[in-house]
Amino acid sequence: MPNHIANIDNFLAPYSDVINSRTQRAIDKEHKLSDRSLYDFANGYQFYGLHQVDDGWIMREWAPFASAIFLIGEFSSWEEREEFRFSRTDNGNFELRVEGEKLQHKAIYKLKIHWENGSGERIPVWATRVVQDDDTKLFSAQVWQPSHDFVWKNDKQRKKVEVPLIYEAHIGMATEKEGVGTYQEFTAEILPRVKKAGYNTIQLMAIQEHPYYGSFGYHVSSLFAPSSRFGTPDELKELIDTAHGMGLAVIMDLVHSHAVKNELEGIGLFDGSPYQFFHDNERREHAAWDSLCFNYSKHEVLHLLLSNVKYWLEEFHFDGYRFDGVTSMIYLDHGLERSFNEYKLYFDGGQDEDALTYLLLANKLIKECNANAMSIAEEMSAYPGLATPIEQGGIGFDYRLAMGTPDYWIKLIKDKTDEEWAVGNIFYELSNKRAEEKTISYAESHDQALVGDQTIIFRLVGADIYWAMSKKDKSLSVDRGMALHKLIRLLTFCCAGDGYLNFMGNEFGHPEWIDFPREGNEWSYKYARRQWSLVDNPELRFEQLDAFDKAMIALQQNEDFISQPHIECLEANDGDHVLALKRKDLVFVFNLHPTASYTFYGVSAPAGKYNVVFNSDEKAFGGFDRIDESIDYYTRPEAQMSNRHRVHLYLPSRTAIVLKYTPPKRMF
16 A cells, blocks of 8 residues: 555554554454444444433433432422332333323433442433522433524635644633633624634634533533533534634534543442443543543443544534543553653554544544544644544644644743744744644634633733723833734644634734632632733733734635645755745745844745745834835846856844745746
């Protein structure tokens, strides 16, 4: 197979047998799971859980260690009654039929499960609606059966996203109020902002229900329930449908790498057994994350997780997933004790082969549900083949996140003076990607904005972010910070592998870190929100950073340069701090020198004419308006009769210009 990953990357040739065996293992597992297709196999949510039928309701749960299960709620005065006792069927399944109208829309319920030497109240594993009591703070399942099914209006607007420009967002902290935002508020207030900003994909965090708000949605308790703290399932559907009508795709963070340890809200001790869905040994608990690790070798776990993959795509019309914590999934030590500085560490037996099988099957299922859906791996070990097609020996993700890029920028800002920034090294770090795998690049995401860390703008500007962001103020710190903030983003953007991501608010330099309500901050929402009034205020410089970001995104929309994977380095002069790159018909020229501006600076370039289509020094972007965009630039030969040409430019300090190339006209 000429396109096999081991043929594309010769360093993988010694491991081709391992790679092939992993692919075959997944194929064999698929055949064992179903004699039809993964799509038919992943229907657990249609069988398990609570469903309305002609004569009432039917509910099923898998609880092999349980001895008895009762449905309890307001309808039973929260007591165990024989009419609400489940019957054991086969293979550890329990079933209950409730006749008539004993269950009503919005009724609150739980399960009372008995097992050997114990019992407890539990939320059903397959619950699709979970709510929290305002007074007791306890969670319960809720019957959700509106009188009318949701009607999707904008399905025809859904198209494949060729170059994802992703706006990462959190529903609860998307509004400016000091409280929890809602699906409805996001639909009305935030979707128009994302559309206007030019992004084509929204990535929603914290959708799956989670008991602790401050976990950012990464300690999931109910896999199938959209978080009720933001509103109802129908309101989430309305958000997605409205986004589709705007031409926006919507993907979600999918957390299948671990689950919350909470017993009352989660599934860690659902039927009294600690190993129903999780490992039963030292691998059960994730020491770094204080959570539980799924046992991907069990068919029932694969059924649960694959059904969950299908559920959100089919029932809510999501357009794909960002899989969280993939590194943790694929290594037995969760990747915590490895430096990943040699290839053998990817194939040394320290991998969770069952997790790799699951991920391959999940990616295959996604395409069976929606051929245009995308899957993105949050993975930091650079595992080879992760974003390579399955038929080429890969795991089948469409993209992987370039997780090293934010770390690189942070290290550069912290450890190097501006004079020590080496443009050649910057280009290498930003463009050094596996040629056969697609990547999503980003300068920072929500991770860098969390309390205890700092955003790029905070690192660059410091306290002046609070006191000197008026357009009337003079601050060298703000001038430097804004200039580098723009250059860092444009450098990351023009070197983006195959897509780009931004966390909401970072595009305009949001001044605050993210800190969810907790005892340590007296349960305050002050830092768990986005201050849109800052960017909406024409007297503040946040507006200028926002204008830059919009223009940068528009550059891709107009020129589609990211679809051209090849990036040519035309100039990398570390002494002058000048870097020039060519991608498609655009030439990006950066002068990162903190003080030196250059006149008539020759940059190696193909012969022809060049015109400025974008520059970071525009007054509207908070620059000093030193570049004349009306000039036509023509290359000159480096020497008489030379085939090498240079275009000569004025390069102010800490600026970038983007020129569009027009080839010379043929004389005959």
